[in-house]
């Protein structure tokens with residue numbers, strides 16, 4: 057299902073649930089943002105939408121969360137109380153927040169996270185505060201990143217040869233061979249193209265064409281875009297990753313956030329879109 061949300065006076069969408077999650081995390085929207093499902097004309101605050109599976113009137117919604125509210129005993133009692141319409145044999149689901157099991161009809165899901173009724177106010181509050189939700193940033197592993205790298209490598213090689221081959225013809229067609237200026241220029245091309253390519257694409261689109269093709273992007277730890285300057289710096293850090301048998305790249309395979317050495321140095325993460 058797709059969603060629309062209000063940004064000031066403007067209606068924006070359709071966006072996916074995952075994109076809504078991203079927007080919450082980057083604080084572009086919060087619990088007070090008015091949202092509606094694509095199939096519906098009813099605008100409601102996001103906080104009320106989170107997890108509600110069936111449209112209900114505002115009076116039927118759970119009471120608003122307060123900042124310091126921990127799941128209370130009464131809240132949990134309410135959660136385990138049988139629903140008016142008992143559904144026999146429903147699969148039990150484990151709440152991602154408190155770890156307790158509940159019947160399917162007493163939990164709600166948001167971004168593949170199961171939330172029980174008792175935990176929902178706290179969960180919504182955390183969404184409002186922009187707390188990073190595990191599962192929204194899905195870190196990209198070593199192999200897909202290697203695939204993206206290969207695509208980028210091919211594109212950059214094509215760019216370099218597009219410049220260097222005509223230059224080579226020029227150089228060797230002259231009687232005294234390539235001059236020192238030409239050699240330096242070709243060196244500059246082979247360093248400058250990757251620098252410009254990575255900095256431009258990551259600074260502008262958060263992903264190089266290879267990463268776009270693999271549906272990956274480079275972000276800050278909180279999921280935000282990184283600046284051109286940080287994208288540029290990441291190039292130099294990546295050069296270090298390439299040294300000593302490319303151990304800096306291999307580190308991604310053993311890191312729980314799949315960080316390479318250059319991700320660590322620049323505090324970046326590569327995630328699935």
Ligand SMILES: [Zn+2]
Nearest residue numbers: 151154172175
């Ligand atoms: Zn719970």
